[in-house]
Amino acid sequence: MSRRTRSDSSLQGIPEATIARLPLYLRALYALADRDIASVSSEELAAAAGVNSAKLRKDLSHLGSYGTRGVGYDVDYLIYQVSRELGLTQDWPVVIVGAGNLGRALANYGGFASRGFRVAALLDSDPAVIGSVIAGHRVRAADEIERVVSDYGVMIGAITAPAVAAQGICDRLVAAGVTSILNFAPVVLSVPDGVDVRKVDLSIELQILAFHAQRRSVVRVLHRGEPGVGVAASNGSPAAAKRTLALDGDGQVRAEAVGS
Amino acid sequence: MSRRTRSDSSLQGIPEATIARLPLYLRALYALADRDIASVSSEELAAAAGVNSAKLRKDLSHLGSYGTRGVGYDVDYLIYQVSRELGLTQDWPVVIVGAGNLGRALANYGGFASRGFRVAALLDSDPAVIGSVIAGHRVRAADEIERVVSDYGVMIGAITAPAVAAQGICDRLVAAGVTSILNFAPVVLSVPDGVDVRKVDLSIELQILAFHAQRRSVVRVLHRGEPGVGVAASNGSPAAAKRTLALDGDGQVRAEAVGS
DNA sequence: CCGACTTTGTGCAAACGTTCACAAGAGCGT
DNA sequence: ACGCTCTTGTGAACGTTTGCACAAAGTCGG
Numbered sequence: 001m002s003r004r005t006r007s008d009s010s011l012q013g014i015p016e017a018t019i020a021r022l023p024l025y026l027r028a029l030y031a032l033a034d035r036d037i038a039s040v041s042s043e044e045l046a047a048a049a050g051v052n053s054a055k056l057r058k059d060l061s062h063l064g065s066y067g068t069r070g071v072g073y074d075v076d077y078l079i080y081q082v083s084r085e086l087g088l089t090q091d092w093p094v095v096i097v098g099a100g101n102l103g104r105a106l107a108n109y110g111g112f113a114s115r116g117f118r119v120a121a122l123l124d125s126d127p128a129v130i131g132s133v134i135a136g137h138r139v140r141a142a143d144e145i146e147r148v149v150s151d152y153g154v155m156i157g158a159i160t161a162p163a164v165a166a167q168g169i170c171d172r173l174v175a176a177g178v179t180s181i182l183n184f185a186p187v188v189l190s191v192p193d194g195v196d197v198r199k200v201d202l203s204i205e206l207q208i209l210a211f212h213a214q215r216r217s218v219v220r221v222l223h224r225g226e227p228g229v230g231v232a233a234s235n236g237s238p239a240a241a242k243r244t245l246a247l248d249g250d251g252q253v254r255a256e257a258v259g260s
Numbered sequence: 261m262s263r264r265t266r267s268d269s270s271l272q273g274i275p276e277a278t279i280a281r282l283p284l285y286l287r288a289l290y291a292l293a294d295r296d297i298a299s300v301s302s303e304e305l306a307a308a309a310g311v312n313s314a315k316l317r318k319d320l321s322h323l324g325s326y327g328t329r330g331v332g333y334d335v336d337y338l339i340y341q342v343s344r345e346l347g348l349t350q351d352w353p354v355v356i357v358g359a360g361n362l363g364r365a366l367a368n369y370g371g372f373a374s375r376g377f378r379v380a381a382l383l384d385s386d387p388a389v390i391g392s393v394i395a396g397h398r399v400r401a402a403d404e405i406e407r408v409v410s411d412y413g414v415m416i417g418a419i420t421a422p423a424v425a426a427q428g429i430c431d432r433l434v435a436a437g438v439t440s441i442l443n444f445a446p447v448v449l450s451v452p453d454g455v456d457v458r459k460v461d462l463s464i465e466l467q468i469l470a471f472h473a474q475r476r477s478v479v480r481v482l483h484r485g486e487p488g489v490g491v492a493a494s495n496g497s498p499a500a501a502k503r504t505l506a507l508d509g510d511g512q513v514r515a516e517a518v519g520s
Numbered sequence: 521c522c523g524a525c526t527t528t529g530t531g532c533a534a535a536c537g538t539t540c541a542c543a544a545g546a547g548c549g550t
Numbered sequence: 551a552c553g554c555t556c557t558t559g560t561g562a563a564c565g566t567t568t569g570c571a572c573a574a575a576g577t578c579g580g
Contacts, residue, residue, distance in 0.1 A: 214347025
């Protein structure tokens with residue numbers, strides 16, 4: 001049991017929360033390697049990655065015992081181990097469907113190629129865009145999804161197309177054999193079991209920020225002793241016109257509540 | 261008692277996980293409203309948002325008792341309540357720093373303006389870009405951060421600049437009074453207490469996908485009766501292993517796995 | 521070789537999040 | 551008014567994640 005083999009950890013067992021942090025550690029490790037730092041303690045690495053050191057140690061312990069007590073972790077060795085765990089020692093051809101602003105941003109993204117990902121093709125359905133060259137790739141017709149997936153052995157697809165087109169594209173990707181999808185369109189994709197979908201939604205992130213910002217401003221107002229924000233008083237609510245949303249004076253109730 | 265007031269919930273209590281899902285519900289609700297659907301059950305709404313119905317009900321219960329037993333939720337009313345909770349009944353001017361591909365994508369993003377967010381200004385430090393018009397905004401010099409934040413009362417900033425510039429931009433935004441930051445640069449930003457940072461990292465999402473994709477292929481290979489990935493053979497010394505980075509046959513494993 | 525010092529790896533408990541399962545409530549037909 | 555049906559809101563069980571605190575295991579100076 002001193003030597004933890006891959007079967008212990010990889011086959012089934014690394015917590016999802018840990019997986020989500022490994023790329024963070026990897027990035028911090030590469031930054032250290034660039035500065036020719038050969039060894040790093042959990043404390044230092046944790047600081048660089050913006051997490052708690054105990055958490056970092058526990059995360060890394062899921063991969064195996066790759067540190068040296070009293071010393072720390074060997075940077076290069078850890079880079080290799082984390083990369084291997086994440087599957088980055090191999091090359092992943094990615095197809096990007098949708099050559100709009102987001103698709104271009106993705107294709108041009110530097111951190112893309114540098115970590116084992118390679119743009120296999122950039123597709124779009126707009127005839128005006130097809131044929132143009134973006135980030136060194138000639139944009140191909142969206143019709144070619146199946147051919148591209150098959151020709152390049154693509155297993156990862158990024159959908160950067162408009163929301164209405166997303167599900168259709170997704171279906172075609174899946175039918176063609178893609179099992180991992182990165183979805184930028186603001187829709188919930190439905191996929192068969194065994195297909196992994198991750199979503200990135202800019203609007204959602206902004207809304208979460210707005211929530212906290214609003215909370216802060218309400219608190220601040222209270223601390224200054226002002227009664228309420230007076231936002232719900234008259235205006236604003238989308239539904240207010242349609243329905244009798246008279247309600248309890250929300251701004252005030254909320255204001256009083258947050259105060260404590 | 262029976263009527264749960266906002267004080268119960270907002271006081272200090274909505275779980276972060278719930279907040280993160282509210283925008284999802286909101287999107288689903290708007291889709292329903294567009295189809296003139298007036299009422300929806302937790303089951304239906306949950307399906308539309310891609311979550312479990314019990315979770316949805318518990319999430320909504322944190323906002324208050326806005327449903328009707330035996331019937332469901334009134335779509336318009338719930339839209340209003342969720343919007344209010346998220347702070348979307350007011351307008352949020354956002355400054356975007358970095359007018360590269362990502363900044364343009366963000367500025368052009370439709371779901372942006374439609375939910376209470378408004379691009380106050382688009383900034384860049386490249387003289388070649390300053391002055392050009394993107395999504396109806398004349399790009400201004402990055403030097404104007406302080407002026408823009410002050411003039412428009414900006415509380416949210418999006419950093420779409422290169423990684424090396426991100427921390428500097430962040431510091432200036434914070435100094436100017438911005439308390440919510442959406443960071444697209446692949447760096448860990450350090451900010452004083454009270455400032456909220458959310459990050460979107462395309463590369464991290466891809467790496468997480470790669471992990472699962474790799475896992476799938478390894479598992480599939482193993483199920484076909486192959487013993488194991490021959491890596492545990494090497495001994496435990498980091499120093500020794502550091503030099504022997506002889507890769508186990510990853511390419512093969514993957515190639516075989518692809519055929520499903 | 522030893523003792524002081526450093527840092528990892530992990531047992532444990534608390535916090536947090538998810539899911540089940542069902543009582544309580546609301547509408548509806550008779 | 552009553553019982554039937556439907557759906558919410560939530561207590562309780564369960565699983566996951568975090569963070570503390572410390573033993574184990576290493577380095578290093580003398």
